Amino acid sequence: MPLLEIRDMSKTFPGTRALDRVDLDISAGEVHALVGQNGSGKSTLIKVLAGFYEPDPGTVVRVDGEEVELNDSAASRAAGFRFVHQDLALVDELSVVENLALGRGFQTGAMGRIRWREERRAAQAMLDSLGFDFDARKPLGSLAAAERTGVAIARAMWDWEDGGARILVLDEPTATLPMAEVETLFRTVRRVRERGLGVIYVSHRLDEVFSIGDRISILRDGKKVGTYKTSELDEDKLIALMVGGAVTRAAGEKAAPGGAPVLTVEGLCGTVLRGLSFEAKAGQVLGFAGLTGSGREELLPLIFGAGERLGTVEVEGRKVKAAKPQSAIDAGIALVPADRLHQGGVFDMSVSQNLTLTDPGRLTGPAKAILPGRERSEVRDWIGRLDVRPNSPDLPLAALSGGNQQKIVIAKWLRMSPRVLLLDEPTQGVDVGAKAMIHALVREAAAAGAAVVVASGDDEEICDICDHVYVLRDGEIVGELSQEQMSIDEVGRMQLAGRVHAGA
Amino acid sequence: MEIKNRPKVEDAPAAATSGSANATLPPSSGRHDVPLARRILAGIGPRRISAVYLFILFAVVFSLINPDTFLTSATFRLVFSEGVVTCLLALAFLIPLAANAYDLSIGNLMALSLGLCVWLNLHTGLPAAAAALLAILACIAAGAFSGFVVVKLRVNSFIATLGTSQILLALVLLLSGNSQLIAEFPDSYKKLGTDMVGGIPIVVFYLLGVSILLWFVLEHTPVGRYLFATGGNEQAARLTGVRTDRVVWGSLIASGAICGLAGVVYSMRTGIFSSTTGPGYLFPAVAAVFLGASQFQQRPNVWGTLIAYFALAFGIQGLALSSTSGAVWSQPLFEGVALIVAVSLASRPIVAKLREARADKDLEAIEPDAAPAKTPG
Numbered sequence A: 001m002p003l004l005e006i007r008d009m010s011k012t013f014p015g016t017r018a019l020d021r022v023d024l025d026i027s028a029g030e031v032h033a034l035v036g037q038n039g040s041g042k043s044t045l046i047k048v049l050a051g052f053y054e055p056d057p058g059t060v061v062r063v064d065g066e067e068v069e070l071n072d073s074a075a076s077r078a079a080g081f082r083f084v085h086q087d088l089a090l091v092d093e094l095s096v097v098e099n100l101a102l103g104r105g106f107q108t109g110a111m112g113r114i115r116w117r118e119e120r121r122a123a124q125a126m127l128d129s130l131g132f133d134f135d136a137r138k139p140l141g142s143l144a145a146a147e148r149t150g151v152a153i154a155r156a157m158w159d160w161e162d163g164g165a166r167i168l169v170l171d172e173p174t175a176t177l178p179m180a181e182v183e184t185l186f187r188t189v190r191r192v193r194e195r196g197l198g199v200i201y202v203s204h205r206l207d208e209v210f211s212i213g214d215r216i217s218i219l220r221d222g223k224k225v226g227t228y229k230t231s232e233l234d235e236d237k238l239i240a241l242m243v244g245g246a247v248t249r250a251a252g253e254k255a256a257p258g259g260a261p262v263l264t265v266e267g268l269c270g271t272v273l274r275g276l277s278f279e280a281k282a283g284q285v286l287g288f289a290g291l292t293g294s295g296r297e298e299l300l301p302l303i304f305g306a307g308e309r310l311g312t313v314e315v316e317g318r319k320v321k322a323a324k325p326q327s328a329i330d331a332g333i334a335l336v337p338a339d340r341l342h343q344g345g346v347f348d349m350s351v352s353q354n355l356t357l358t359d360p361g362r363l364t365g366p367a368k369a370i371l372p373g374r375e376r377s378e379v380r381d382w383i384g385r386l387d388v389r390p391n392s393p394d395l396p397l398a399a400l401s402g403g404n405q406q407k408i409v410i411a412k413w414l415r416m417s418p419r420v421l422l423l424d425e426p427t428q429g430v431d432v433g434a435k436a437m438i439h440a441l442v443r444e445a446a447a448a449g450a451a452v453v454v455a456s457g458d459d460e461e462i463c464d465i466c467d468h469v470y471v472l473r474d475g476e477i478v479g480e481l482s483q484e485q486m487s488i489d490e491v492g493r494m495q496l497a498g499r500v501h502a503g504a
Numbered sequence B: 001m002e003i004k005n006r007p008k009v010e011d012a013p014a015a016a017t018s019g020s021a022n023a024t025l026p027p028s029s030g031r032h033d034v035p036l037a038r039r040i041l042a043g044i045g046p047r048r049i050s051a052v053y054l055f056i057l058f059a060v061v062f063s064l065i066n067p068d069t070f071l072t073s074a075t076f077r078l079v080f081s082e083g084v085v086t087c088l089l090a091l092a093f094l095i096p097l098a099a100n101a102y103d104l105s106i107g108n109l110m111a112l113s114l115g116l117c118v119w120l121n122l123h124t125g126l127p128a129a130a131a132a133l134l135a136i137l138a139c140i141a142a143g144a145f146s147g148f149v150v151v152k153l154r155v156n157s158f159i160a161t162l163g164t165s166q167i168l169l170a171l172v173l174l175l176s177g178n179s180q181l182i183a184e185f186p187d188s189y190k191k192l193g194t195d196m197v198g199g200i201p202i203v204v205f206y207l208l209g210v211s212i213l214l215w216f217v218l219e220h221t222p223v224g225r226y227l228f229a230t231g232g233n234e235q236a237a238r239l240t241g242v243r244t245d246r247v248v249w250g251s252l253i254a255s256g257a258i259c260g261l262a263g264v265v266y267s268m269r270t271g272i273f274s275s276t277t278g279p280g281y282l283f284p285a286v287a288a289v290f291l292g293a294s295q296f297q298q299r300p301n302v303w304g305t306l307i308a309y310f311a312l313a314f315g316i317q318g319l320a321l322s323s324t325s326g327a328v329w330s331q332p333l334f335e336g337v338a339l340i341v342a343v344s345l346a347s348r349p350i351v352a353k354l355r356e357a358r359a360d361k362d363l364e365a366i367e368p369d370a371a372p373a374k375t376p377g
Helices: A042-049 A073-078 A096-101 A116-129 A145-156 A179-194 A206-212 A235-243 A296-304 A325-330 A340-344 A351-356 A372-385 A402-414 A432-447 A459-465 A488-497 B012-023 B036-043 B050-065 B073-098 B106-123 B128-151 B157-176 B187-194 B202-220 B222-232 B234-239 B244-269 B279-292 B302-322 B330-346 B349-366 B368-373
Strands: A004-013 A016-026 A030-035 A060-063 A081-084 A167-171 A198-202 A215-220 A223-229 A261-269 A276-281 A285-290 A310-315 A333-336 A420-424 A451-455 A468-473 A476-482
Touching: A004 A042, A016 A030, A016 A042, A016 A198, A030 A042, A030 A179, A030 A206, A042 A167, A042 A198, A073 A081, A081 A145, A096 A116, A096 A145, A116 A145, A145 A167, A145 A179, A179 A198, A179 A206, A206 A235, A215 A235, A223 A235, A235 A488, A261 A296, A261 A451, A276 A285, A276 A451, A276 A476, A285 A296, A285 A432, A285 A459, A285 A488, A296 A325, A296 A333, A296 A420, A296 A451, A325 A333, A333 A402, A340 A402, A340 B234, A351 A372, A351 A402, A351 B222, A372 A402, A402 A420, A402 A432, A420 A432, A432 A451, A432 A459, A451 A459, A459 A488, A468 A488, A476 A488, B050 B302, B073 B106, B073 B202, B073 B222, B073 B244, B073 B279, B073 B302, B106 B128, B106 B157, B106 B244, B106 B279, B128 B157, B128 B244, B157 B244, B187 B202, B187 B244, B202 B222, B202 B244, B202 B302, B222 B234, B222 B244, B234 B244, B279 B302, B279 B330, B302 B330
Parallel strands: A016 A223, A030 A198, A030 A215, A081 A167, A167 A198, A285 A451, A285 A468, A333 A420, A420 A451
Antiparallel strands: A004 A016, A004 A060, A215 A223, A261 A276, A261 A310, A468 A476
16 A cells, blocks of 8 residues: 555646646655656645645545545644755754754753753754764754755654654755755665655656656646656656647747857856856847756856856957946846846836936936936836836836836846846746737847847747757756757757757 | 826825816826826825924924923024034934945944044144044044945944944043043134024034935935935845945945034034033934934935924923923933834835835726825825
């Protein structure tokens, strides 16, 4: 009898069926990998198990043969489910011992005194059993990334000996882990398996799935495609199962030929990126596709010089300094950041002031005073051109919808007529109408002679607006596609496999 | 569409009145075409300028209690001339605050400046004007030091300026030998602090001059934009090309300069220095800035700060006149209550703005002209 049986699990949201009658069995002492593309239903399934979403009626979940109701997170916990998410929910400033007690409470003695010695001993024993030998008194912040994940795992399975923790769900545990530490994590996961727990391992990285998984289940469009023993599959078969018969998009308009190289990046290194080199040409929209953790997220901020970097960035032969956004701006680079809330705009300033913040000096008259008339007419121009709603330049930026905020963030750069326009997840959290408008603006900027670089996790977006695409995986360019070769299917395939080259 | 572009209407009375005013006027587009009458009415609602109403309330109450003494030119002269130093310090506090940096050393910066003016007068043959200039330069240097600690050493401004403040206190104690110093300034220098021009204390004009300059810079120049952008979202400002480090550093230097000026004005008025002078000024100045931030614009601003200060000062003066024993306790009580009320009000504006904007949008969807009828946020 399997440890966990899921039968007919469905979850319907207004308009979409995120999970459609999924069956899944997890045995004790098994690492069961759960894979699927974005939107395949993996995270919905996990959220149902966590008691976060209520499943549709008819769903049956049994643990040890007994049916359980997963009404809320307490019920999920009582049923034996434990979760380690990408965000480990640990506190850097506290010691490992203290972190392990978070949410559980300390053992206390007389007058509420914490029994530190017992706590420490128990913590150390737990860490030992997972194969770690660091001192549990250390502050969490001083540990390596895999060790921190280890602490999160130790905390999740703390009460396994008393029969509390039964099923451990690891959700993208390696997404923020350096490559070198992945093996440490795997060792820990194997120890968990030896204890007889069932492990559900969710990951985008197929090589990991093959090295740690005993069995693999594939989800696609909310349905389970199948469950296979790892030995029955290879990477190509798995990708085929994941991608399925995804419709290849018909090629739209002709790709822009592209003029002279404007942006030259050489040997760019960040946390994940390893020596990336490429050129972006005037008049072309260049795309970077890649899964989360592939280096896609850090690429554009590094080029812009938001932080320190290795490697050189040049605009038309002019070097751009690292960690000095002003240097990039002077060279003609503009960055529309992915994190709009923290990096995109000043939300309690007005729409108008956000728009002109890139260069208010342009609006000044005598005594360096900003001329209200000049500012108003420029802002009105942009608001009209981008159809920003409501048409109220004096509202705080926070009052606009996500799509309209993004239009303002883009407009503040377009007014600078950038030579290089970098757009990071340009339509994240943006409604359909604004998305179309933003895509049109991107094409327009390229047509006007800028070199446009788009990094996006949305493969459809990449295929829609790019003339040329580079696919990133593990910090390197693993393939490129010209517009004729481009399809969502192909872009998705290359992100996963990373060795299927264009035209091959 | 036109209607919601008028200045914010947060208060029901003004909104209702402005709505009816609009009925007689043709529709217009854009904020600046909104009928003047409506803009004025919307601008004087009690939620936007509560300090003015407070001021009027004090004037009525205390003139009833003290019909002979309160509403006299003597009271006004006293409050205004006494208030100049504190107001200058409040303005000094306001500049870094706009960039979300706290300068807690304003009191001791002022003390340093005053102390230097007096000490140089007593111990060197320097002319008073040169001593004043040196004092201001010293305060600028102290501000630059705070800026260095904040920007280069990455110490939170709260802590950095608290530290600077104590270092300045040490300097001041060293200068004065912990005793009271009385300068012998020439009459021409003293007159700069005590003269009256057209019945108004001359020092009020200094404050007015600094206020106008600061208002201009904050509200009408790119520098002001950079300050508020840095204060609003430092990361976003930096990624938009604002040199946020320079902005913070510069704001602390400017703060030092104005504190220096405040010390000079103080020396012109009394010429007496004691090492306990500085710290007492921190609180009233900070209270004025925070209460002022809830006036007019929902962010720190020059005129709100001044109005807030004088409303409180008149209240304190009224209390002092009303009580027989001089009521020394009334000032801290007033300031304490005012600061708490001010900050609890100041934490609302963003929520209120959001609600207002949403209400506007919703109403627009139904009926564009319905916006003025909405209830206050």
